[in-house]
Amino acid sequence: MKKYKIIILLHFLIAFNITAQNEKANELNSYINQLLKDTPIIPAVSVAVVTKYGIQFTEGFGVSDLSNNIHATGDTNFYLASITKSFNGLLAYILVDEGMLDLNRSIIEYKPFKNFKRKEIFKNISIQDLLSHKSGIKGGGLLDTKLAYHGNYTDVEILQIIENKTELRKKGESFSYTNYGYYFLDVILKAEFNKSWKDLLKEKVFDPLEMKTTTAYISQVNKELLARPYSTFIPENPIETKAKKTDMTMHAAGGLVSNANDIANFLTFYINEGNFKEHQVYPRQLVQQTYKKQISAGHNSTIYKGRGYGTGWRLGKYNGEDVVYHFGGYKGWFAHLSFLPEQKVGIAIFVNHDYGRQIANLIATKAYNIYLGKTASFKPFKKILSENLNDWKEFGESVEKLNHYEWNLSLPKEDYSGTYNNLNLGNAIITYEDGYFYIKLGHLKERIIPYSEKNTMLVELYSHTRKKIKFNLEAGKIKNLSFDGILFDKH
DSSP: OHHHHHHHHHHHHHHHHHHHHHHHHHHHHHHHHHHHHHOTTOOEEEEEEEETTEEEEEEEEEEEETTTTEEOOTTOBEEOGGGHHHHHHHHHHHHHHTTSOOTTSBGGGSTTGGGOSOOTTTTTOBHHHHHTTOSOEEOTTHHHIIIIIIOOOOHHHHHHHHHHHOEEOOTTOOOOOOSHHHHHHHHHHHHHHSOOHHHHHIIIIITTTTOOSOBSOGGGSOGGGBOOOBOOSSTTSOOBOSOOOOGGGOBTTBOOEEOHHHHHHHHHHHHTTTEETTEEOSOHHHHHHHTSOOEEEEEEOSSSEEEEEOSSOEEEEETTEEEEEEEEEETTEEEEEEEETTTTEEEEEEESBSOOHHHHHHHHHHHHHHHHTOOOOOHHHHHHHHHHHHHHHHHHHHHHHHTTOOOOOSSOGGGGOEEEEETTTEEEEEEEETTEEEEEETTEEEEEEEOSSTTEEEEOSSSSSOEEEEEEEETTEEEEEEETTEEEEEO
């Protein structure tokens, strides 16, 4: 009889827990749906919530592809941008555990750095320094331009840029958040082991955690399950961004695509300190080491008070709790990944719009409130959201005005067509097709619009703002063009 009562009690507790979890999921679901109605410039979001009791929520909301009216689901893939660093920080420690890397050795003991003639810049830098943004180096942005935007490079060119363009920052500058350390990890893995970080992540992380569609190869993503990126200014005029990712621009500091269902497995692995589906995939200490503080680093993220950086993770406080987090942003995308290690709650939020940060802050706050039973304030994010939506609308109206400029050109339009070359960035190709100008730079191609300034055009190629293309004439002929302050000589 006693055993029978215990069984009934257990069934009751299980049923009660399921009901409670369903109520929490329904509350979050209703909140997100209403939030999207109140913020119509946001096309879609995807959200995952994980607790110590398992995966609680994986849902997509809104429209991931406006042209084809495809609605977001938990399987819809989003570009993660800099959250890639969290994965590669983990990969580095896995390789340490397997005896392939020593994060504290000088990088000049690894290829390709040991083969550089110019070693003095790199001799006091370790892989740990690189991945914690405390290496003390700077690179002038050329690597970012080639790897993140243009995609027109060879491995040899990347090594030349690293060796010849890397400089030391001023003394006293300890932490500096950049992509460079993760670029360097990539070249070390290729040179030492003839393996790409892309393939190593699949082997060491995605496959063991059953992240079936997470990938660093954009070419491998089902297009119907890939959200489209947008920079809408007003709801009636959604603008899909043209700075699309290719395999060549999926780099080690920002080169992953994932979805709510897959990322929930990653969060489960982290809040359970390396355990996934009752199997200790990697040692607890290894996982903890990735978010061990390596350097102090303030970070004004609005939602979290950033205080330090580990290895691919920011560290801070949220409503009095320790929080481990990272964000990712690119033109048309925003991604939020965080977890509370003591409370064992993790959240991921993906948005296919430039203006995703405050939406993610609101959703994260609501989700943590629901699953922690707390009441953190929404007011800061609601205020910022309201202010920025108004700014967004005004900016959109000013952008529309730019579309009404007339051409102010000295020469026939066909004369501006041609190939323009910069030694570091390669060719910028200007074409005049069917009454429109276009610029092609690396893998990017975009239509150019008129501007009021003489012999000047505007284009939004890969930044969030339109840049000038200024043509410089000599003896009545075009000598070169200046794009974003960089000269390209006409062939």
